[in-house]
Amino acid sequence: MSTFAFDVSHFLAGGLVLLSFTLLYQDRLPPLINAFALQSIFLSLSVAWQAQIQAAPHLLVTAGIALCFKAIVIPLVLHRLIRNLRIHRTVETVVGIGPTMIAGMALVGLSMALMMRATSGIDVLAREDLAFALSVILLGLLMMVTRRNAVSQVIGFMSVENGLVLAATGARGMPFVVETSVAFSILIAFIVIGIFLFRIRERFDTVDVAIMDRFRGERP
Amino acid sequence: MTGLLNPATGILIVPAAAAMLLTLIPGYRIAAWINVAAAFLTFMCALTLLVWRPAGLGRFLLVDDLNVVFIVLNTLVGFTTSVFSSGYIAHELEVGRLKPSHLRFYPAMYQVLMAAMNLALLTSITGLMWVAIELATLTTILMVGIYRTHEALEAAWKYFILGSVGIALALFGTILIYSVAQPVVGNGLPAMTWSPLTAHAAHFDPMILNIAFVFLLLGYGTKAGLVPLHAWLPDAHAEGPTPISAVLSGLLLNVAIYAILRFKMVLARNPGTIAPGPLMMTMGLVSIVFAGLMLYRRRDIKRFFAYSSIEHMGIIAFAFGLGGPLANFAGLLHMAMHSLTKSGIFFAVGHVTRIKNTQKIGEITGLTTSHPVLGWTLVASVVAIAGLPPFGVFTSEFLVVSSAFAHRPLLAVPLVIGLLISLGALFLRLNSIAFGEPSGSTAPDRMSPLPMMFHLGLVLMIGIFIPGPVVSWFQHIATLLG
Numbered sequence: 042m043s044t045f046a047f048d049v050s051h052f053l054a055g056g057l058v059l060l061s062f063t064l065l066y067q068d069r070l071p072p073l074i075n076a077f078a079l080q081s082i083f084l085s086l087s088v089a090w091q092a093q094i095q096a097a098p099h100l101l102v103t104a105g106i107a108l109c110f111k112a113i114v115i116p117l118v119l120h121r122l123i124r125n126l127r128i129h130r131t132v133e134t135v136v137g138i139g140p141t142m143i144a145g146m147a148l149v150g151l152s153m154a155l156m157m158r159a160t161s162g163i164d165v166l167a168r169e170d171l172a173f174a175l176s177v178i179l180l181g182l183l184m185m186v187t188r189r190n191a192v193s194q195v196i197g198f199m200s201v202e203n204g205l206v207l208a209a210t211g212a213r214g215m216p217f218v219v220e221t222s223v224a225f226s227i228l229i230a231f232i233v234i235g236i237f238l239f240r241i242r243e244r245f246d247t248v249d250v251a252i253m254d255r256f257r258g259e260r261p
Numbered sequence: 262m263t264g265l266l267n268p269a270t271g272i273l274i275v276p277a278a279a280a281m282l283l284t285l286i287p288g289y290r291i292a293a294w295i296n297v298a299a300a301f302l303t304f305m306c307a308l309t310l311l312v313w314r315p316a317g318l319g320r321f322l323l324v325d326d327l328n329v330v331f332i333v334l335n336t337l338v339g340f341t342t343s344v345f346s347s348g349y350i351a352h353e354l355e356v357g358r359l360k361p362s363h364l365r366f367y368p369a370m371y372q373v374l375m376a377a378m379n380l381a382l383l384t385s386i387t388g389l390m391w392v393a394i395e396l397a398t399l400t401t402i403l404m405v406g407i408y409r410t411h412e413a414l415e416a417a418w419k420y421f422i423l424g425s426v427g428i429a430l431a432l433f434g435t436i437l438i439y440s441v442a443q444p445v446v447g448n449g450l451p452a453m454t455w456s457p458l459t460a461h462a463a464h465f466d467p468m469i470l471n472i473a474f475v476f477l478l479l480g481y482g483t484k485a486g487l488v489p490l491h492a493w494l495p496d497a498h499a500e501g502p503t504p505i506s507a508v509l510s511g512l513l514l515n516v517a518i519y520a521i522l523r524f525k526m527v528l529a530r531n532p533g534t535i536a537p538g539p540l541m542m543t544m545g546l547v548s549i550v551f552a553g554l555m556l557y558r559r560r561d562i563k564r565f566f567a568y569s570s571i572e573h574m575g576i577i578a579f580a581f582g583l584g585g586p587l588a589n590f591a592g593l594l595h596m597a598m599h600s601l602t603k604s605g606i607f608f609a610v611g612h613v614t615r616i617k618n619t620q621k622i623g624e625i626t627g628l629t630t631s632h633p634v635l636g637w638t639l640v641a642s643v644v645a646i647a648g649l650p651p652f653g654v655f656t657s658e659f660l661v662v663s664s665a666f667a668h669r670p671l672l673a674v675p676l677v678i679g680l681l682i683s684l685g686a687l688f689l690r691l692n693s694i695a696f697g698e699p700s701g702s703t704a705p706d707r708m709s710p711l712p713m714m715f716h717l718g719l720v721l722m723i724g725i726f727i728p729g730p731v732v733s734w735f736q737h738i739a740t741l742l743g
Contacts, residue, residue, distance in 0.1 A: 159468040167440050178433060182426055194422055201429045208433060212440040214448030217388045221432075224392060228399065 046094045047169075053087035054173035057207060058149065061180035064200055065145050066138045070123050070131070070192055074116045077196050081112035084203045091170075091210045100210055103222045107206065110226045111199065123192060136187045148179040170211025177204030199229060267315055269324050271306035272332060272379045275299055280372035289354060289361060292368040293347035299372055300336070300343040303379070307336040323385030323455060326738050331382045331519050334597055338511045338604050339375045341712040345608045346371065346504035348708040352615055353502070363407055374400040374508065381516050387435050387453045390520060394431075394484060397513060398424045405501035416496035423483060423493040431480025431520075437473035438524070441465045458527050467533030474537055477524045478544070484517035487578055488548040491571050498567035499620065503611035506563055510570040511604035515596055518577055522742065525581070529743045541582030546675050548575025553682035557689070561620050562610055565690060566603065569646060572683050573599040579676065580661045581742070583668060589739035591660030594727075598653040598720055602645045605716030609639040612708055613694075617701040622690055627699030635706050638713055640695050645720050647687045648680060653723030 060080035067073040085107035092100035123129040156172035181201030185194050202225055209218045279299030286292045311333065314324055350367065353359040374397055381393035402424065406417030435453075442452035445464045451457045462470075479490065486494040498506040525537045552572035559565040577599070580592030612635050617625050629636035645652035648659075658680065665673035 155472065159466075159472050161466075161468075164444070171437070171440065175433065178429055182429070185422060185426065191418070198422070198425050198429075201425070205429060205432050205436070208436045212436055213443060215436065215439050215443075216450050216453060217386075217392075221388070221392070224395075228395075 046090075050087065050090050050094070051169055053083055053090060054170055054207060056083045057087065057203065058173055058176045058180070061177050061184075061200055061204075062142065062145055064196065065141050065180060065184055065187075068138070070129055070190070071120065073193060073196055074119050074123075077200060078112045078116040080200060080203055081107055081116075084206060085112060087207060088210045095213055097214070099219050102219045103206065103210065106222050106226055107203075110230075111203070115199070115229065119192060119196075128190070128192070131190075141183070141187055145180050145183055148183060149176040152176045152179055164213065167211045167213060171208055174204045174208035174211065177201075177207060180204075195229075202229070267318060268306040268309040268313065269318055269322055269383060272303055272310070272336065272383065273376060275303045275306060276372040276376035276379065280369045280376060283369035283372060284366060286368075287365070289350065289364055289368075293343075293351065296368040296371055297340070297343045297347055300340040300375065303375065304336040304340040307333045320450065320454070321386060321389065322383050324383065326734065327522070327741060328382045328519070330593060330597070330735070330738060331515060332379060334515065334600055335378055335382060335512050336375075338600055339378075339508070341715060342504050342507050342511070342604060342608075343371065344709075345507070345611065345712040346502075349504055349611050349615070350502070352708065359408065359502075363409065367404070367407065370400050370404055371504075374404075378512055378516050382519060385455050386450070387438060387455070387458070390523075391428075391432055391435050394481070394516060394520065395428055397516065398428070398484065401497070401501075401505060401509060401513060404505045405497045407502055407505075408500065410500070413500040416493075416500035420493040420497045423490070427480045427483025427490065429480070430476050430483070434473045434476030434480055434524075437469055437476065438527070441469040441473065455523060455527075459530055462527045462530035463532065465531055467531055470528055470531055470534050474524055474528050474534070475540070478521060478537070478540060481517045481520045482544060482578075485514050485521070485574050485578070486548075486571050487544045487574060488551045488571065491548070491552075494571060495564045495567040498570070499561050499564040503563070503607055503614065506567070507604040507607035507611075510567070510607060511600040514570065514574055515600060518574070518581070518596065521578075522581060526742065538582040538584050541578045542669075542672060543582075545575040545577070545579030545582055546672065546679065548572065549579065549679035550675060550682065553679045553686065556683050556686035559690075560622055562614070562622050562625065562694070563607075563620055565622065566606055566610065569683065569687070570599075570603055572679070573603070573646075575679075576658065576661060576676075579665075583661075583665060584743065585664065585668065586736065586739045587660060588664040588668070589742040590735050591657050591664060593735050593738060594723075595654070595657035595661060598657050598723065599646075601716045602642060602652070602654055602720050605713045605720070606639070606642045606646060608713035608716070609635060609642055612706050612710070612713075613639065615708065616704055616706055619701065622694060624701055625694050626697045626701075627695075629695045631699035631703045632706055634710055636695050638710060638717060640691065641721075642713070642717055643687055643691045645717065645724075647684045649684075651721065651724045653720045653727075656724055656727070 057080060060076060060083060063076045064073060067076055085104040088100055088104040088107060092098060092104060152175035153172050156175055178201050181197050181204060184197035188194050188197060206222055209215055209221065276299060279295060283292050283295055310324060310329055318324065350364060354361065377393045377397035377400060381390050381397065384390050384393060402417050402421050405420055406413050439452050442458055442465060445461050446452040446457050483490040498509060528534050528537050549572050552568045552575065555568045556565060559568060577592050577596050580588045580595060613625060614620050628639060645654050648654050662673060662677060665676055
């Protein structure tokens with residue numbers, strides 16, 4: 042494989058990790074959603090590049106799904122949702138940004154050390170991809186545990202899924218990649234949006250903003 | 262077209278077809294009957310599999326001695342729970358705790374859950390198994406939240422978040438297994454199929470196999486409710502409808518254990534890997550002791566028995582981690598006994614909470630006086646789950662403990678301490694629930710006690726006498742597991 046092909050996939054996968062860090066320190070929701078959309082764009086580029094160098098055109102479907110669904114549709118829906126809920130201005134800080142970033146760096150270091158040492162037996166490209174993918178997964182999980190807001194938890198989950206798709210496309214010729222990504226997208230659309238609706242309509246009994254503010258203790 | 266006549270495909274097609282049919286049926290009464298009938302038919306297909314296993318299943322399915330145990334158990338408890346569920350849900354509708362609109366898809370989802378669990382057990386593809394377990398989890402998440410109360414939705418959300426973490430770790434492990442198998446087995450499907458994986462496991466890179474197994478153990482261990490990944494389990498059991506608690510405890514946890522066992526078998530074929538045993542034993546022991554201690558502080562009866570499930574999953578993980586023919590035999594037997602006993606207990610708890618209209622242990626007293634049949638069945642079931650003779654759980658726990666003493670005497674000490682701790686907690690709570698002055702409502706129990714008595718009877722029978730063919734069958738599997 043040419044060095045150029047390797048460098049490009051390296052660059053794209055590294056971009057995903059970098060954007061995971063961006064997700065970690067966004068404490069307001071709109072930029073968080075935008076950062077997630079950007080990460081999804083990087084994912085779809087990365088998958089498309091893999092389709093190119095592995096000569097596996099079916100991966101383009103996965104790239105297309107990532108682009109349309111995760112980079113465009115989901116962010117738009119989420120933006121709308123947080124505007125309707127009037128939570129687009131809230132700032133959430135559960136754990137300080139400093140400690141979270143340090144924990145994130147430690148996780149990336151861990152996954153690099155682990156995967157690079159362990160996977161000396163397999164194809165170099167798959168190896169780098171697995172190391173980056175594990176970093177993205179761990180950073181997403183870190184985000185899910187340090188946030189309390191349901192929207193940020195879901196974004197954390199979706200970034201974990203971005204990491205999984207990266208890992209799956211890196212493994213040469215893995216079956217069911219396209220199917221899995223389709224199933225994942227349906228899962229997200231179905232469950233996440235569905236649970237949001239439940240939480241909003243039934244738990245709060247109303248979408249009236251004043252009452253919901255009272256529920257959150259922001260207004261007497 | 263031989264595939265359609267195969268009982269193995271029947272186990273998948275019957276629940277799938279029933280689920281589709283059930284989405285079209287609006288009334289709960291008819292739907293409940295179809296649900297029971299479909300579960301029964303699935304169970305019959307599974308029984309057929311015991312005596313007749315035709316070849317020609319294709320590339321995607323696999324029937325061997327190991328998964329047949331799980332399938333028979335799964336479909337049997339699935340059937341009895343569907344019987345219990347029809348009475349329980351009908352009552353919830355009557356008193357208005359559930360509205361018909363909430364239950365519109367309940368029977369259909371029940372069948373989807375059964376189909377997904379059966380697929381996870383039957384499939385020969387690692388990826389497909391992951392998808393099936395995923396589907397089963399999602400269905401249960403929706404069912405846990407069915408009461409739509411604040412607590413139920415909170416429990417469902419927690420289950421969803423922690424379940425997703427497990428899902429992610431397990432998928433990463435599955436991908437790692439593929440990427441380590443791909444250079445040896447070749448591109449595509451074979452590198453994801455159990456039999457080539459096990460056959461070529463000796464040539465895989467041991468280091469990656471190790472890491473993959475850790476991910477799989479953590480991922481599927483979350484589903485099995487092993488400590489420290491158990492946090493979702495008590496909430497999901499307590500807030501969901503009782504039939505779902507029974508299915509979760511009795512079946513879904515087993516499916517997760519099955520997944521871990523399959524990967525353990527792949528690992529066992531490679532001499533260079535770490536022994537997976539100690540990892541599983543540690544998680545098992547921690548679960549046993551932790552759950553035993555937590556039992557004392559529980560005030561909610563369903564949460565109480567949910568912690569007991571964590572303890573028993575710990576025992577099972579410990580037994581399989583210990584390895585060797587005897588411990589594997591004990592693990593399999595314990596899994597079967599726990600499924601039957603625990604789902605029976607949840608049936609009984611369903612009756613109790615229906616009558617008393619509360620889940621608080623403090624508000625339930627004197628059951629044996631007010632409701633002798635129900636009270637004594639519950640007493641017997643709790644005696645069984647505590648691991649006392651003459652019930653089957655005693656046999657299996659005794660085998661686990663004695664093989665632990667034989668191979669790892671030091672580890673047997675915390676095991677026995679953990680078992681005694683939970684024994685104490687179970688009897689402490691049982692005493693106040695079953696004896697003393699009856700409190701609360703003394704309305705007669707109108708639901709049929711048959712499902713719970715049937716489970717208890719089976720456990721009692723195994724405790725007194727295990728039929729010879731069952732013993733030799735379980736022994737055969739135990740040697741397969743290595």
